[in-house]
Amino acid sequence: MDEVRVQQEPFDAAAEIAALRAGNPRIGAVVSFLGLMRDLNEGEPVATMTLEHYPGMTERSLEAIVAEARARWDLEGVRVVHRVGTLRPEEPIVLVAVASRHRGEAFRACEFVIDWLKTRAPFWKKETTATGDRWVAHRAADAEAEARWGIDPRP
Amino acid sequence: MDEVRVQQEPFDAAAEIAALRAGNPRIGAVVSFLGLMRDLNEGEPVATMTLEHYPGMTERSLEAIVAEARARWDLEGVRVVHRVGTLRPEEPIVLVAVASRHRGEAFRACEFVIDWLKTRAPFWKKETTATGDRWVAHRAADAEAEARWGIDPRP
């Protein structure tokens, strides 16, 4: 079943995917996206990253994104888990897993969810580098990725 | 690192993805496709499925597909594990996992690998149903999915 979650603790991607598809033999495809912390951003080494969010709105926005994916494609389940707090390089930040009967829908919906999340869910990254802390700038590529999916009726 | 494998035994998707990204802090995205056995095909319940392959050629064709993905996108790693032998509903058939710095490349390459695999890797499925055994027919949708990626120089 569908689930969205925001948490400080690391998540277990395999357990999330197992829960997503448990007892549903109609599922033929699970596509998952795992976003990981990189040790380099814009050419500079990054020691740690701290993720801030807007509690309440975050969950609501993730639920709205999942609902939109459900409306666009025939899906068997969607799961989004996003971490907040302090992370180190190589640690998972986010998991988006989508189950469907055939693979096309799962690929489309998984990429859609992460593209919308990147521009619509209220998370902010702050990096700690050798030269101090800095807020990560929004990537123009993310706005372009979102735009490919067309406009939804909501703002 | 890249790896392709064909095996009778179940695989551990989490362990495969862990091996794919181990010790590489440049990776920002892992996209994975898990293909699962469905309990229904073309409207009929399926009890078990037996996968036959062409040993030797299978591994060669999977390696060629991975090499083509590497040539088309900037990737940090690709892993393909495919089962053969007898499977039951809900069991994983295939895992394609792709790691890259940014997510676009991993999404494109993961879908490319499974699309090509579906039309170019020598695997054949035979289903056991209440009315007897039957070979699964090639899906026209798979040929169309492959065609989207354009032609490679080999036949």
Added chain:
Amino acid sequence: MIRLRYFASLRERLGVDEESLALPPGVADVATLRSALRERGGAWAEALAETRPVLCAVNQAMARPGDAVADGDEVAFFPPVTGG
């Protein structure tokens, strides 16, 4: 009264994470609220300048400049998001 919240770099620039405020006269939507806050001057004028890409949510849903703001609302201002 409305509840105002600020996040991330905007919160740091303004030095405040939330406040309660009587709806200022003439404020009926996101644009007029932002303009009223700018009139506080200093960091407010700078951080909420029209040229800055500031996002707004009303009652925890993304809002556009023309969207209504009314008594009892929770209104948040923040920079473009960078999760995922």
Added chain:
Amino acid sequence: MIRLRYFASLRERLGVDEESLALPPGVADVATLRSALRERGGAWAEALAETRPVLCAVNQAMARPGDAVADGDEVAFFPPVTGG
């Protein structure tokens, strides 16, 4: 001699999974080999009929009808693949 292999439904129809064969006279490519095997008649004529979607691999690489077949090659015939 060439080594011939058959897989899946084609193997079942022909009742053979592999055989060794002296390259028949006039056979130089995939198309002429398939035609020579069809001349065996019966299940061979039927299963390898031109209208059937039969794939061929030469030395474990997908091959087209015009691709060469030479002494020492491993040639496989099989139906469209259905893995994944």
